[in-house]
Amino acid sequence: MPNHETIVILDFGSQTTQLIARRVREAGVYCEIHPCTIAPEAVVEMNPTGLILSGGPMSVYDEGAPQVDPSLFEMTGEAGEPVPVLGICYGLQAMATALGGKVEASDRREFGHADLVGHAETPLFAGIPTHTRVWMSHGDHLTKVPEGFRAIAATDNAPLAAVAHESRPLFGVQFHPEVVHTDDGARLLQNFALAVCSARGDWTTESFIDEKIREIRETVGDHHVVLGLSGGVDSSVAAALLHKAIGDQLTCIFVDNGLLRAGEFEQVQTTFRDGFHIDLRAVDASELFLSRLADVADPEEKRKIIGAAFIDVFTEETHKLEEELGHRPKFLAQGTLYPDVIESVSFKGPSATIKSHHNVGGLPEKLGFELLEPFRELFKDEVREVGTELGVPDAIIRRHPFPGPGLAVRILGPITRADADLLRQADTIWLDELETSGTYDDVWQAFAVLLPVKSVGVMGDYRTYEQAVCLRAVTSTDGMTADWAKLPYEVLGRASNRIINEVRGINRVAYDVSSKPPATIEWE
Numbered sequence: 305m306p307n308h309e310t311i312v313i314l315d316f317g318s319q320t321t322q323l324i325a326r327r328v329r330e331a332g333v334y335c336e337i338h339p340c341t342i343a344p345e346a347v348v349e350m351n352p353t354g355l356i357l358s359g360g361p362m363s364v365y366d367e368g369a370p371q372v373d374p375s376l377f378e379m380t381g382e383a384g385e386p387v388p389v390l391g392i393c394y395g396l397q398a399m400a401t402a403l404g405g406k407v408e409a410s411d412r413r414e415f416g417h418a419d420l421v422g423h424a425e426t427p428l429f430a431g432i433p434t435h436t437r438v439w440m441s442h443g444d445h446l447t448k449v450p451e452g453f454r455a456i457a458a459t460d461n462a463p464l465a466a467v468a469h470e471s472r473p474l475f476g477v478q479f480h481p482e483v484v485h486t487d488d489g490a491r492l493l494q495n496f497a498l499a500v501c502s503a504r505g506d507w508t509t510e511s512f513i514d515e516k517i518r519e520i521r522e523t524v525g526d527h528h529v530v531l532g533l534s535g536g537v538d539s540s541v542a543a544a545l546l547h548k549a550i551g552d553q554l555t556c557i558f559v560d561n562g563l564l565r566a567g568e569f570e571q572v573q574t575t576f577r578d579g580f581h582i583d584l585r586a587v588d589a590s591e592l593f594l595s596r597l598a599d600v601a602d603p604e605e606k607r608k609i610i611g612a613a614f615i616d617v618f619t620e621e622t623h624k625l626e627e628e629l630g631h632r633p634k635f636l637a638q639g640t641l642y643p644d645v646i647e648s649v650s651f652k653g654p655s656a657t658i659k660s661h662h663n664v665g666g667l668p669e670k671l672g673f674e675l676l677e678p679f680r681e682l683f684k685d686e687v688r689e690v691g692t693e694l695g696v697p698d699a700i701i702r703r704h705p706f707p708g709p710g711l712a713v714r715i716l717g718p719i720t721r722a723d724a725d726l727l728r729q730a731d732t733i734w735l736d737e738l739e740t741s742g743t744y745d746d747v748w749q750a751f752a753v754l755l756p757v758k759s760v761g762v763m764g765d766y767r768t769y770e771q772a773v774c775l776r777a778v779t780s781t782d783g784m785t786a787d788w789a790k791l792p793y794e795v796l797g798r799a800s801n802r803i804i805n806e807v808r809g810i811n812r813v814a815y816d817v818s819s820k821p822p823a824t825i826e827w828e
């Protein structure tokens with residue numbers, strides 16, 4: 305239980321529940337998402353500063369549709385003051401149903417922009433222009449407001465675009481303030497958090513770091529912590545934070561699995577040894593990984609082999625460390641982020657397994673570690689802010705995500721060291737071109753893929769018969785969905801030109817124009 309003010313968000317299955325959390329945190333208030341099926345007593349126990357009910361795909365009047373327990377509207381804070389509640393779309397409809405109002409299917413479903421014309425003077429709408437654009441996505445509407453409620457804003461189509469209780473701090477909006485298409489949505493959620501709930505708004509990067517450092521020191525005591533360092537954003541920032549908290553009680557293990565990007569093995573070591581003086585064990589296990597992967601073409605099999613090899617390397621390094629220290633390291637730190645946590649607790653349930661993300665997930669069980677996950681509450685960009693505050697170099701903070709199985713998920717068919725080298729060269733040129741054209745930060749992730757096809761080309765007067773690479777660049781917010789990046793032709797052209805000219809063994813370059821879904825970001 306965190307010791308700062310918390311707004312609790314109950315998730316009714318909306319696609320945009322995470323965005324509500326983002327907006328509340330941007331207002332400087334900590335918040336947590338819980339499934340709508342959580343026991344009401346558990347919510348009361350969290351002692352929330354405010355409660356938000358999210359949207360959801362169902363209709364409240366459907367059989368089995370999730371409802372909200374009326375006792376949640378009676379919660380009080382320490383001084384006996386009522387705990388404010390904001391219902392959004394389905395959340396509003398569930399609130400209305402629980403309090404005696406009525407919800408029915410509307411003849412006019414509403415998707416997209418609507419003009420909010422006029423709103424009452426309430427703290428929720430403080431500072432918001434009387435005429436503002438909102439974003440709607442609903443087929444049901446309130447046909448009767450519960451007793452004591454009144455309309456506080458309307459659109460042409462929705463006379464009850466927002467409602468409020470006459471005397472209690474209960475609010476509902478039919479539109480979605482959390483999406484960017486609602487012009488003043490962020491302000492509305494900020495108003496709810498700060499003006500309606502009277503939260504202090506003191507959830508900042510600095511306060512997070514101070515609080516975590518205290519917590520880590522308390523938990524760890526004089527034990528030792530091991531961290532798998534990949535040089536990616538999450539594990540790098542975790543290393544910096546832990547190092548600040550417990551200094552030389554931290555050992556990082558960085559494994560070269562033969563599938564890292566060009567120069568990465570050296571670069572990461574330099575950054576962490578010289579920049580942070582962190583105890584870093586860099587293990588060149590490329591031979592082990594590549595030999596076990598020889599002749600393996602099936603992507604899932606590759607992932608399993610890589611996962612197991614990571615465990616073997618970790619086991620061996622931990623034994624060495626134990627001998628040196630004279631005692632067993634007790635904790636394993638991981639860069640688990642909030643979206644991973646939400647996915648496993650979401651009302652929608654965990655998503656189907658499309659591919660087994662390798663991670664070092666099997667480690668704690670096998671090696672008997674306790675887990676330390678300092679970023680369980682954070683989103684990626686919050687981790688980036690923490691990293692910046694801790695002095696982690698910009699070159700690491702800005703990095704695109706890089707999967708643990710590395711180039712293995714980008715070499716189709718069996719992997720050889722020669723192919724990995726070929727791909728590394730093409731990948732380096734591609735990222736270099738994105739950097740020099742100033743487009744690297746506009747895309748969420750970019751990389752090259754080595755295809756298992758050869759085709760005929762002509763270079764000079766010679767016939768070539770060589771491999772093809774496909775370039776990928778996507779825009780995304782969380783990797784769950786993605787679109788291919790509409791990069792300028794000149795950037796694509798220059799990258800293609802350089803790859804074909806500079807990388808011996810590649811005579812053709814393609815650009816992937818598929819979105820996710822139905823494709824995925826990686827090829828494998």
Ligand SMILES: Nc1ncnc2c1ncn2[C@@H]1O[C@H](COP(=O)(O)OP(=O)(O)OP(=O)(O)O)[C@@H](O)[C@H]1O
Nearest residue numbers: 532533534536537538539558559639705706707708
């Ligand atoms: N080469 C490696 N050596 C040691 N540990 C690794 C390696 N690759 C991955 N890991 C471990 O697996 C975890 C999960 O990898 P993941 O790619 O999700 O996170 P990351 O690399 O820290 O950040 P990013 O998502 O920005 O790449 C890492 O945090 C790290 O602990």
Ligand SMILES: O=c1[nH]c(=O)c2[nH+]cn([C@@H]3O[C@H](COP(=O)(O)O)[C@@H](O)[C@H]3O)c2[nH]1
Nearest residue numbers: 660661662663705707708709783824825826
């Ligand atoms: O840490 C990781 N371990 C993995 O095993 C793994 N597989 C894919 N990815 C990354 O996840 C995001 C979504 O990828 P896909 O659309 O290909 O599933 C993309 O950002 C991928 O790079 C992984 N990350």
Ligand SMILES: NC(=O)CC[C@H](N)C(=O)O
Nearest residue numbers: 359360393394442443444
């Ligand atoms: N976006 C939502 O929360 C939709 C709620 C409900 N299913 C409706 O259509 O009105």
Ligand SMILES: [Mg+2]
Nearest residue numbers: 534536706707
């Ligand atoms: Mg990574």
